[in-house]
Amino acid sequence: MKQGELVVRKSYGGDVIFKIAALEGSRAVLKGVDFRLLADSPLADLQPAGGLQPLRQQYSQMKVNESLRELAKFRMWQREKRQTELGGAEPIPHAYFELPGKVLHLDGDPTYLRKSMALYGEFRVPAEGYFVAEPNMAHALYRLLPQVRPDIVVITGHDGILKHIKNRDMNDLSSYKNSHNFVNAIHTARQYERDMDSLTIVAGACQSHFEALLKAGANFASSPARVLIHALDPSCIAIKTAFTSVRETVNIADVIRNTISGFDGVGGVETRGSYRLGLPKLTTQLT
Known part of the structure; x- marks a missing residue:
């Protein structure tokens, strides 16, 4: 076994593919390839992933493809709706321009951050991303919020229920690896902007304390059933919010249904979109 190798855990039936992030004696620090999962394991429990495609991994990839198709369909539907609103069957006298919501994405994992930023780029969502422990x-956030002035903040990385705590209380933040850090970050963001429609917050990672994140002021959070969430789930929610009109609320059931993890992985509250349409078409880009 060597650092960077793709492996599965035999004791878990090889359900998730990991990359070895570090070797520490007879143990390995593992990072999920698709899921926001950080774990450690005895080397003896690992085997090379090789050409393995665990069922969970296959299902995850199917859901990723499905989620991206739904986002693309949403964008197409939105363009058709704008055409109808502005001119119906008649040609629009002036081509319009779009101002989707701007995203500030903080991620505790640089690999997932790169994947998320690539997704924002694919859907042309203005976004700034930072790798932050x-x-x-x-x-x-205290430093970046006044500087970036986003419409949407994504606060994510790694989390999980701590297994070494005896008689752990699932309602206690101390039972979680990073939920308390996400809560602190949400509090800082809400001190900057209290209005939940002026600043949408998407927060959490695998097995995060869903209720605590919502109570702190998040619009969308993980994980209601304390399950693993896909690396791209927070970004998918941010993109849907960025392209939902300021005149409308995000369809909660629709946006959650079309995440990779679904209702067990993500939940939220009614939230206004941050997309604005403008006329006529700009000759220079707004900054």
Whole structure:
């Protein structure tokens, strides 16, 4: 076994593919390839992934493809709706321009951050992304929010229920790896902007304390059933919000249904979109 190798855990039936992030004696630190999961394992419990495609991984890839198709269909439907609103069957006298919501994405994992930024780029969502360790996110937001002035903030990385705590209370933040850090970051964001429609917050990672994140002020959060969430789930929600009109609320059931993890992985509250349409078409780009 070597650092960077793709492996599965034999004791878990090889359900998730990991990359070895580090080797520490007879143990390995593992990072999920598709799921926001950080774990450690004895080397003896690992085997090379090889050409393995665990059922969970296959299902995950199917859901990714489905989610991206739904986002693309939403954008097509939205363009048709704008055509109808502006001119019906008649040609629009002036081509319009679009101002989707701007995203500030803080991620505790640089690999997932790159994947998320690529997705924003694919859908042409203006976004700034920063790799920030979870304990430092509150401080980073204090500095970045006035500088970036986003419409949507994504606060994500790694989390999980701590297994070494005896008689752990699932309602206690101390039972989670990083939920308390996400809560602190949400508090900082809400000190900057209290209005939940002026600043949409998408927060959490695998097995995060869903209720605590919502109570702190998040619009969308993970994980209601304390399950693993896909690396792209927070970004998918941010994109849907960025392209929902300021005159409308995000369809909660629709946006959650079309995430990779679904209702067990993500939940939220009624939230207004941050997309604006403008006329006539700009000759220079707004900054």
